[in-house]
Amino acid sequence: MLDSKLRFFLQKCLVLEQAKQVHAQLVVNRHNHLESILIHQTLHFTKDFSRNVFNYAKRILQGLQISTRKDSSFSWGCLVRFLSQHRKFKETVSLYMEMHSSGISPSSHAITSVLRACGKTENMIDGNSIHAQALKTGLCGCVYVQTGLVGLYSRLGYIDMAKKAFDDISEKNTVSWNSLLHGYLESGDFDEARRVFDEIPEKDVVSWNLIISSYAKKGDMSNACSLFQAMPLKSSASWNILIGGYVNCREMKLARTYFDAMPQKNSVSWITMVSGYTKSGEVESAEELFRQMFKRDKLVYDAMIACYAQNGKPKDALKLFSQMLESSSDIQPDEITLSSVVSAYSQLGDTSFGSWVESYVTEHGIKFDDLLVTSLIDLYMKGGDFDKAFKLFSKLHKKDTVSYSAMIMGCGINGKAMEANTLFKEMVEKKILPNLVTFTGLLSAYSHSGLVQEGYKCFNSMKDYNLEPSADHYGIMVDMLGRAGRLEEAYELIKSMPMQANAGVWGTLLLASGLHNNVEFGEIACRHCVELETDPSGYLSRLANIYTSVGRWDDARKVREAMEEKKLRKTLGCSWV
Template identity: 30%
Template structure:
């Protein structure tokens, strides 16, 4: 058999309780007697498009006596794993009924648990496989590491890493890529980099995993430098879709417009399709760099826009003061029959807050219930910010008191910011006292209160607050500047001597300073 008729659709009849199994092939009807061997069943399993169809064929496999065939069983387990979490129970029953299991069928079920959960079952199954006398292979460990990464369980993952080294698979590219991704997910980016550096032959997945890990853990400058290194490494090949998707968020955070321009140009020149994943990244990048019109052009080019793409464009309009355009876009979003989520409502509330549209903000906040969207602390904090910016401090306090859940640091942080705008010191002290408990290591909260005291001439109170910061050794994030030179992103602070070209930089600055002095004297 080389193909199925009627657009390749497998058609199964359950007449007489599966006694007559029928499917259509090349315009002819075939019945159960034509299914003579395991190849027929595996061939048909590959073409099953739904869980119901798979169950029907599963029944015929049992009737035909092929449920113990290793090829058919492995394909059947794999097919159930492709569907949803609820199918894992059936896949496990098929697995448990097998009298003889090879490593392939073990890997199939481990993969299912790693993808769908419960993730701990993947590890339990691995240890049962080892007890049965079977050895894991290069495909087993990436599934296990994926499960450990999903659980953010660094200790279990380190044990798996130990087994990888013990069985001599630590130099395997497939396994090493999984180790890079695992350590990045567990926020141990240094070890992730060490695994990456030990690889002699890296592929695109190796680079993508570490770039994504750097970005996810906030090391956006390192992510961009690694991206440049990848471009210079001719042995790896050109960046793919995944490379650009994981690099664009770093461009957004670092406002690296030149890198973003290069990526956009590369997409156009290579003919790569701008889907929602790429488009959303480009829109966010252009939004952070103030290029609203270009962001809009990118949005228009996206063929299948999902809620993420719409949210990115609404956020772009809102952050630059185009609240009316953001609201109009939300109306278009609803006209397309799409369902909003919490992120899109947060973007709308933020737009209203920056534009001072209090009534519209209240309306949108109440609409969340109509769409069944749960309100979280970010939404409440945005409403406090909306009311506070507009000068409705009393209403903001009442709103906090009426919250169904205990207000968190974001809510009180928004209230403190509003007090700073409108110079309400008494309420700022109350908000700050809450924040000292909820967010004690955030130096920015103390600085706001200290500056308010200084503006009011209350120098002793300001000194007291700054003393608390010193005594508790709370460090304020150091301000820095950044610049791109020859597509390389450099970051530096005041009197920073960490750059390898420090001597040349300061020498150039001194020469420029002398030139300026000479011009001023003349």
């Protein structure tokens, strides 16, 4: 009787706290044989990834290992699939290997899930090993495993092996066809992919989505839209693909039109639009959508926090992060969330948050991925904590342009030209291409260190990497020359700019003129600043100070009187450099 009641409860939707209560009854009444059902149900009804749920299920599994191997294999498979479904692909492979090393035979869904994970992480070595295990255990005759092999080799670019695995399937289903279609699309053989699409006996939504997505990725929204209109049945993913295509083409009005027409929006729909507004700098539009959402999951919060952090609104990002933590115990920040939050603190110059993040990550079992580590490096470098930054940098699994640029930028801000130059040389030797941010950091380092010749050489080398200096790079060069007293060179450089110099560049020359009490270039710079800015009071005040420094009291008085007549007020603490 009790067994039936417990089975009844296990068939219901279980959240973590309910699962713990039911589990307690299982243990007290010695119904441990039902633990596999508990794990399956708890994972099945956990729609969003939860580290707490994963850790809890794994603790139960450690007890199942000494129970029947069949139940243990099924439960391990459920947990492997849970990680794969929530895109924790590296963890999926690690958990599968842990299961295998424990002597537990894999289930078909465990192998299918881990093959998908190997494909997503481009892990050919483990993929081949798991293929061999599938052969050894006799699971290669399972259509799901065979389809998983097609998917693995397709994603890794071994299209001939994928085609062979496809041909070996005696009863091909639509998923098998879709895996081969995906393989040809990934290999860039669009003509063959279109042929496979046309041959699929029974196309499903995934078949249509794959081919529409391929057109959208190429920016061919005309064909993508035509196929979308021809679809017999559209899913939310179909709408999201089309919307995402318009977002990537910077066609936000068309994206919004289809978004508004979408019958049932999901989290991805909202996130796609918020991310599009983030890239286009339309923060208010992103906020409008965020306010319209009735249910906000972690990914939606992540998108909006990133929007604030990437558009110079760090305080808003931190305020929303605080609201996220208070909103629900089921919504927990992960490495993606924390990367944006660290970026916000970095903009505010508050390095104390770094220690909190490192403690939080360790306490909650969150993996330190390269994105989060790079964000922490940027935080520590900007705050002058070089030891922590270099320590984290040395532990990076894969150093790329972003991580090197964060280090070089930090060196630049703090005037560490030697360290910045060493990092740049190391970067080039490893054939990692620098970007505009890299050169901003390097030039800043030379400027703060007074290394004019090195700065010139660096500035001129940008063309070697097919990079065109921006107004910011010219501004740094003007600052460097101005600090060295080479004001005429700075002025000539401004005149040679391929784009119109902004008030920031002219303001830099004005500041340097004040530093060296040079009236001639001070007047030139100030005149341009007045033409470019609606409120030039700060620039006029700076010019008045230059007049005063050389004893031209009447000119200084006239400038200040003109400021009063126009009712201009100096903005205290204003910086234009």
